[in-house]
Amino acid sequence: MMGTEISVHLWHENAEEGMSLVEETFTEITRIEALMSTYIEGSEISEINRSAADAPVVAGDELINLILRSLDISVLTHGAFDITYDSIGQYYDFRERRRPDAATIQEGLERIDYRLVEVDRLEGTVQFLAPGVRINLGGIAKGYAVEQAVKLLRSRGILHGIVTAGGDSRLLGDRRGQPFMVGIRDPRNEGEVVLTIPLEDEAISTSGDYERYFEEDGKRYHHIIEPMTGEPAGGIRSTTIVGPDAVLTDALSTSVFVLGVDRGLRLIATLPDYEGIVIDAAGRLFYSDGLQPPEPEPAE
Numbered sequence: 001m002m003g004t005e006i007s008v009h010l011w012h013e014n015a016e017e018g019m020s021l022v023e024e025t026f027t028e029i030t031r032i033e034a035l036m037s038t039y040i041e042g043s044e045i046s047e048i049n050r051s052a053a054d055a056p057v058v059a060g061d062e063l064i065n066l067i068l069r070s071l072d073i074s075v076l077t078h079g080a081f082d083i084t085y086d087s088i089g090q091y092y093d094f095r096e097r098r099r100p101d102a103a104t105i106q107e108g109l110e111r112i113d114y115r116l117v118e119v120d121r122l123e124g125t126v127q128f129l130a131p132g133v134r135i136n137l138g139g140i141a142k143g144y145a146v147e148q149a150v151k152l153l154r155s156r157g158i159l160h161g162i163v164t165a166g167g168d169s170r171l172l173g174d175r176r177g178q179p180f181m182v183g184i185r186d187p188r189n190e191g192e193v194v195l196t197i198p199l200e201d202e203a204i205s206t207s208g209d210y211e212r213y214f215e216e217d218g219k220r221y222h223h224i225i226e227p228m229t230g231e232p233a234g235g236i237r238s239t240t241i242v243g244p245d246a247v248l249t250d251a252l253s254t255s256v257f258v259l260g261v262d263r264g265l266r267l268i269a270t271l272p273d274y275e276g277i278v279i280d281a282a283g284r285l286f287y288s289d290g291l292q293p294p295e296p297e298p299a300e
Helices: 015-036 044-051 061-076 083-089 102-109 141-155 246-259 261-269
Strands: 006-010 117-120 125-128 161-165 168-172 180-185 193-199 203-208 213-216 219-222 236-243 275-280 285-287
Touching: 006 015, 015 044, 015 061, 015 141, 061 083, 061 117, 061 246, 083 102, 141 161, 141 168, 141 203, 141 246, 168 180, 168 246, 180 203, 180 236, 203 246, 236 246, 236 261, 246 261, 246 275, 261 275, 261 285
Parallel strands: none
Antiparallel strands: 006 161, 117 125, 161 168, 168 203, 180 193, 203 236, 213 219, 236 275, 275 285
């Protein structure tokens, strides 16, 4: 679902009721995907992409609010996060090892600008201010989905659980008296972790150049597009953001990846309650001010 693997774990005294809540959670995520996936022709966002350059398109409050929040994050990150990246991103196909040529990128760059998306909250409409603009919520929708899923579980009385969508996880409470131990993947060794951190009732999001990519002539082409260039962002292998809201951790993990180590961690330093871990292109780990790197193992 949502282009990735979704998992739901929860604790309930009654196994049958617990499984019913798991199914209800998947139903909620399916509902969100039906609104926000560009791969579903009948989704609200697909209709916006088809028609919003010609006239305002009516959308529901839920999608309108997430688009507005995306635009706010674009301002916060000085454009490092930009849902109009898909004006070029649509031409990448990582399964088919296909990427746009230089001319396509150059033409598409004029359409990557979050300020070309106009939302009328009163009328409930979205309009594009230039032809060829296209939006994609891939950098924020999974965070939104796991956040909404945990809100649902909390409303049903669940105290301990975790919902994960690819690199985005939202933890509900703790692991029945102990913290959840969450591993950060080694970007170059699948199945290996470089760091494990204890977390309770938090969100954690990781963006990496290993999620969807192909290599050509020694260069790695991956799905995290830098809005300024229309090409995959370089200099970083993965970014991990921890904080209270999965919507923001999801968007920030993408933003920091685009900004790079120095600018990205400076951004995180301005956001209370959010912390970050960055692995650069050389495999070095960097931490935001509120995190302490682990003590090295003593030599034997």
